[in-house]
Amino acid sequence: MTVKKAVVAGAGIGGLVTAIGLRRAGVDVTVFERRTEPGRLLTGGGFMLWHNAFLALRRLELDEQVGAVSSEIFFHEFGSDQGRMLARWEIAPESHRIRAPAVALRRSDLNALLLEEAGDSVVMGTRCTGFEQDPEGVTVLLDDGSAERADVLIGADGMRSVVREALRHGHDLPPRYAGYTAWQAIAPLADETAVPGGTFFNLWGRNGLRFLYCRLNENEVYWDAITADRTSTAFDMLRKNKRAVMSGAYAAWPDPVPRIIEATPDEAILPVDIADRPPGRELAWGHGRVVLVGDAAHPMTLNLSQGAGQAIEDGVALSGQLVRESDVGAAIAGYEAVRRRRVDAMVRNAYRIGTLGKWRGDAACWARDLVMRACFGTLAKRGTYRVMMDFTP
Numbered sequence: 022m023t024v025k026k027a028v029v030a031g032a033g034i035g036g037l038v039t040a041i042g043l044r045r046a047g048v049d050v051t052v053f054e055r056r057t058e059p060g061r062l063l064t065g066g067g068f069m070l071w072h073n074a075f076l077a078l079r080r081l082e083l084d085e086q087v088g089a090v091s092s093e094i095f096f097h098e099f100g101s102d103q104g105r106m107l108a109r110w111e112i113a114p115e116s117h118r119i120r121a122p123a124v125a126l127r128r129s130d131l132n133a134l135l136l137e138e139a140g141d142s143v144v145m146g147t148r149c150t151g152f153e154q155d156p157e158g159v160t161v162l163l164d165d166g167s168a169e170r171a172d173v174l175i176g177a178d179g180m181r182s183v184v185r186e187a188l189r190h191g192h193d194l195p196p197r198y199a200g201y202t203a204w205q206a207i208a209p210l211a212d213e214t215a216v217p218g219g220t221f222f223n224l225w226g227r228n229g230l231r232f233l234y235c236r237l238n239e240n241e242v243y244w245d246a247i248t249a250d251r252t253s254t255a256f257d258m259l260r261k262n263k264r265a266v267m268s269g270a271y272a273a274w275p276d277p278v279p280r281i282i283e284a285t286p287d288e289a290i291l292p293v294d295i296a297d298r299p300p301g302r303e304l305a306w307g308h309g310r311v312v313l314v315g316d317a318a319h320p321m322t323l324n325l326s327q328g329a330g331q332a333i334e335d336g337v338a339l340s341g342q343l344v345r346e347s348d349v350g351a352a353i354a355g356y357e358a359v360r361r362r363r364v365d366a367m368v369r370n371a372y373r374i375g376t377l378g379k380w381r382g383d384a385a386c387w388a389r390d391l392v393m394r395a396c397f398g399t400l401a402k403r404g405t406y407r408v409m410m411d412f413t414p
């Protein structure tokens with residue numbers, strides 16, 4: 022191992038997992054996070070982690086801790102906006118076969134756990150602004166005017182990564198807007214008869230609307246309302262009154278959808294425009310002593326619930342390569358070689374699924390329901406598991 026000192030830009034999931042992997046191997050790591058205090062990181066809604074994310078967390082012996090703050094998923098149920106079940110995946114046998122669960126959890130719980138594990142390596146309130154590298158090392162530039170020298174810089178600074186921008190010398194294409202917005206929230210809803218635990222519900226409707234929800238614990242339900250562009254433009258103008266507009270859009274949807282929205286405080290609803298980067302146009306994830314992980318490298322749409330899972334896999338794979346290889350360049354090349362094909366497939370599949378969700382008309386959505394009923398329980402499940410479990414960190 023030649024890496025003695027590493028700098029990570031960004032204390033999101035990808036950055037923290039990479040930092041933890043390196044620290045465990047004795048590397049001196051500093052993580053710079055632009056946000057000012059840990060509390061400000063601990064926002065955001067719920068989250069799903071599939072089996073592969075759990076297997077990756079197990080490499081760092083974090084799986085049991087994450088499991089302890091999670092709720093296991095036993096079924097993934099697809100339905101229509103008219104209350105018809107389209108498919109139901111039994112997850113428990115897969116968890117048994119793979120020996121790792123699929124779970125739902127609060128994003129803030131995962132962040133808190135990883136932050137604690139990363140310990141005093143995290144410096145809050147410091148933004149990376151760029152870097153300069155030479156054959157001996159990399160100098161990371163910080164917004165307070167200071168700089169930090171390291172053997173490697175890991176850009177884990179998310180979708181609009183500054184490290185990525187500097188790697189591309191300012192000539193990067195912007196992320197691709199997928200044509201829909203996800204309105205995510207956690208609702209205080211204790212009624213287990215309305216939303217039973219253990220099932221992830223995935224409802225597809227007309228007019229480019231979808232609604233996903235899942236019980237997080239006995240008191241809370243997390244949800245994402247996904248609205249295709251025309252509707253979200255109307256919503257955007259009314260962001261101050263999000264719950265009322267959501268209630269209107271989903272009023273005719275089957276119970277418990279209107280009830281979940283009604284139970285949610287307006288300020289808990291957080292809209293995010295969904296974007297990715299198409300793999301075909303991608304350049305390398307690293308150059309010299311600088312490398313990207315997670316959304317900085319390969320943002321994907323939320324349709325496979327895999328963005329964070331892939332950031333975790335990246336962190337485990339990259340820290341492993343940096344520890345094993347005697348040359349930083351070879352480690353970065355090795356990391357991309359094991360990760361690229363798998364992640365590209367995820368990005369493409371997630372984008373395709375999202376395109377189906379934008380359909381509006383009755384006839385098109387009726388045909389989509391028919392296809393989902395015919396093949397989502399079998400072919401789509403097999404395909405998803407094949408992509409998901411093709412896993413070599």
Ligand SMILES: Cc1cc2nc3c(=O)[nH]c(=O)nc-3n(C[C@H](O)[C@H](O)[C@H](O)COP(=O)(O)OP(=O)(O)OC[C@H]3O[C@@H](n4cnc5c(N)ncnc54)[C@H](O)[C@@H]3O)c2cc1C
Nearest residue numbers: 031033034035055069149178179315316326327328329330
């Ligand atoms: C609505 C929605 C639902 C989702 N659901 C799921 C799901 O169920 N399962 C799943 O696996 N994934 C899901 N995802 C995807 C997942 O959220 C992301 O892929 C994941 O958060 C990426 O982690 P990251 O660490 O790469 O980036 P981020 O989480 O974006 O973290 C980047 C960090 O870097 C910091 N930062 C930014 N710039 C700088 C800088 N210049 N210097 C220092 N720090 C900086 C930021 O403050 C942030 O803390 C979802 C995404 C959305 C939008």
